[in-house]
Amino acid sequence: MSTVQLNLAELEIPELEAALETRGCERFHARQLYRWIYKRGIVDFERMTDLSKDLRTRLTAEFQVATPQAVSDSRSVDGTRKFVLELADRRRIEVVFIPETPAMTFCISTQVGCAMGCGFCLTGKMGLVRNLTAGEIAGQVRVLAAATGMLDHRFNIVLMGMGEPLHNYDNTMKALRMLHSEHGFSVSPRRVTLSTVGIVPGLERLAREPLMPNLAVSLHATTDEQRTELVPPNRKYPLAEILETCRRFPLKKRSRITFEYVLLDGVNDTPEDARRLARLLSGIKSKVNLIPLNPAPGIPFERPSDERVDRFAQILADRHITVSVRKSRGRDIRAACGQLIVEGGSRKSAAQQMALLMG
Ligand code: SAH
Ligand code: SF4
Numbered sequence: 001m002s003t004v005q006l007n008l009a010e011l012e013i014p015e016l017e018a019a020l021e022t023r024g025c026e027r028f029h030a031r032q033l034y035r036w037i038y039k040r041g042i043v044d045f046e047r048m049t050d051l052s053k054d055l056r057t058r059l060t061a062e063f064q065v066a067t068p069q070a071v072s073d074s075r076s077v078d079g080t081r082k083f084v085l086e087l088a089d090r091r092r093i094e095v096v097f098i099p100e101t102p103a104m105t106f107c108i109s110t111q112v113g114c115a116m117g118c119g120f121c122l123t124g125k126m127g128l129v130r131n132l133t134a135g136e137i138a139g140q141v142r143v144l145a146a147a148t149g150m151l152d153h154r155f156n157i158v159l160m161g162m163g164e165p166l167h168n169y170d171n172t173m174k175a176l177r178m179l180h181s182e183h184g185f186s187v188s189p190r191r192v193t194l195s196t197v198g199i200v201p202g203l204e205r206l207a208r209e210p211l212m213p214n215l216a217v218s219l220h221a222t223t224d225e226q227r228t229e230l231v232p233p234n235r236k237y238p239l240a241e242i243l244e245t246c247r248r249f250p251l252k253k254r255s256r257i258t259f260e261y262v263l264l265d266g267v268n269d270t271p272e273d274a275r276r277l278a279r280l281l282s283g284i285k286s287k288v289n290l291i292p293l294n295p296a297p298g299i300p301f302e303r304p305s306d307e308r309v310d311r312f313a314q315i316l317a318d319r320h321i322t323v324s325v326r327k328s329r330g331r332d333i334r335a336a337c338g339q340l341i342v343e344g345g346s347r348k349s350a351a352q353q354m355a356l357l358m359g
Contacts, residue, residue, distance in 0.1 A: 005064040008033065009043075009135030012178055023062060025055065031183045033059075038184030041146035043067050068093070068139045070147060080330030085143060087112075087136055091129060093162055095140045097148050098329050103191075104148070104155040108140040110172050111163025116197050117232045118220075120262055120293055120301050123162045131168040137175035141185065157187060160195045160216075166202030173209065180211055189213045195260065197233050198242035207249050216258040216289070217246060221268050222276035230268070239280065247284050256285040256322075263292045263309055265302035274315035287322040294328050 006019055016030040032050060036042045043065035045056045068085035071092070075081050081097040096107040113126035140161075145151045157179070159165045165172045172194070179187040192213035196202065206212065219239075221227035227234040246257050259281065263269040277288070290313055293303045304312075309325055316323040 005062060007066045007135060008037070008063050009066045009139055010133055011135075012174065013181055013183060019063075023058070025058070029055065034181060034183035037065055038142060038179075038181070039151060041142060041151050066135060066139070068136060068143050070143060073147065076330040076332050078329055081148065082330060082334070083144065083147065085140060087132075093132070093136075093140070095144055095161055096330060097144055099148075101156075101329075104150060104153065105158055106141055106144045106155055107158045107161050108137065108144070109161035109163050110137055110159055110165040110168045114163045115167060116164050118197070118218075119230050120264060120299055122296050122299065125298060126162075128163075128167075131171060132163070134171045134174035134178060137172060138178045141179055141187075145185070154191070155187075156191045156193070158193045158195065158216075159213075160193070164197055164199070165194050166196045166199040166206070169202050169205060173211075176211055176213060193258070197231055198237055198245075199233065200237045200241050200245050203242070203245045203249070207245075212250075214255065214258070215246075215249065216260055217242065218260045218262075219277070219280075220260070220262050222273050222280055226268060230264075243280060243284065246286075251285055256287050258287050258289050260289050260291055260326075263290055263304050263312060265293070265304040265308065267301060269304045269308050269312055271311065271315055274312045275319075278316055278319040278321055281321060287324070288316055289324050289326055291326045292328070294331060296334070 008016060008019075011019060013030050013034060016033060017027040020029055021027055029051065032048070036048045042048060045051070045059040045063070048056060051059070066088050068087055070083045071086045072084040073081060079099045083095050083097075084092055085095060086092050091112045093109045093112055095109060098105040098107060109132065111131050112129035114121070114123045115128035116124055117127075118124045141157060145155065159172065176187075176189070176192060179185050179192075180189065189211045193216050194206070194213045195216040195218060197218050206215070218231065219227075220230050222239075224234060224238045227239060249257060251257070261268075261277065281288070290309060292309050293299075293301055295301070295303050313323045313325055
């Protein structure tokens with residue numbers, strides 16, 4: 001394949017129309033191409049049967065649609081599926097399909113690794129390798145939808161895989177616009193949740209976005225001292241600033257900001273923490289999602305007992321805060337939150353990869 005081929009996976013409809021026009025093709029083919037690529041999961045121009053033979057030949061010569069390749073697919077006993085995807089530069093990311101929660105949910109990544117360095121997260125231990133492009137972010141959804149038979153169905157998307165979405169702001173938002181296109185998946189922003197550690201300038205930009213996803217803020221601690229230890233970017237964007245930005249965040253009717261709180265046994269899960277959390281959230285339209293730690297080798301924290309989790313939740317509920325406890329899905333295949341990491345040094349041979357793809 002020649003390197004001058006333009007990668008259509010990176011283009012929004014207006015860009016695709018312009019690219020076609022520059023090459024002397026009709027603009028309306030952009031919509032047809034989007035339908036094939038997103039709705040039907042077909043990226044081989046020769047198989048796009050409503051295009052003329054001549055056009056298919058020209059498209060094949062001039063364009064490509066780079067698509068992450070699934071190199072493994074593991075299934076949990078609870079139905080969760082984790083895919084390892086390989087990108088054009090052979091970097092790998094992980095994505096997760098979580099069925100019936102009650103919606104069908106795709107958990108996708110925005111970066112290879114992550115620069116934030118949260119102490120309880122395996123992705124954080126990798127450091128940042130690189131940002132994903134918009135096409136690679138949207139491409140994960142194309143691959144998941146095709147692999148799970150969901151191309152024609154509604155699904156939710158959570159940006160809770162590897163990486164910090166607001167640290168890769170432009171590519172993340174471009175991917176959401178591509179996924180929103182009525183000629184592709186038409187994913188409504190209400191079906192998308194962006195989870196962030198709270199990078200304040202990013203939150204402020206997000207507040208002005210026309211296509212605004214649901215917001216989840218990873219809080220995890222109730223004092224700056226403890227939060228800075230667990231979530232290092234807190235040094236730059238401390239609790240008060242994040243919460244003030246959340247207080248001003250424009251929310252649609254009936255919508256609320258989710259605050260995620262990973263419970264670490266004996267560290268941030270005391271009744272005092274719960275009471276402080278309730279006080280911090282007062283005046284914010286919020287709900288709390290408690291996430292008992294998913295432990296992993298190399299993570300220096302423990303998961304609290306169910307009793308401790310329940311007690312924490314009860315203190316919030318008594319203060320009229322809507323609280324849920326996240327069930328950890330797919331722990332047996334290391335697909336749960338914070339367990340996403342791509343092990344190095346285990347590159348499979350081409351034959352093994354083929355076997356996985358065929359299997
Ligand atoms: N970077 C973003 C989104 C990806 S992480 C963020 O941090 O919000 C998605 C969620 O998984 C976050 O709330 C994160 O705190 C949580 N998480 C990370 N490691 C975890 C672990 N070991 N156990 C449980 N949840 C974890
Ligand atoms: Fe990055 Fe989120 Fe993991 Fe923190 S929890 S290291 S922000 S992926």
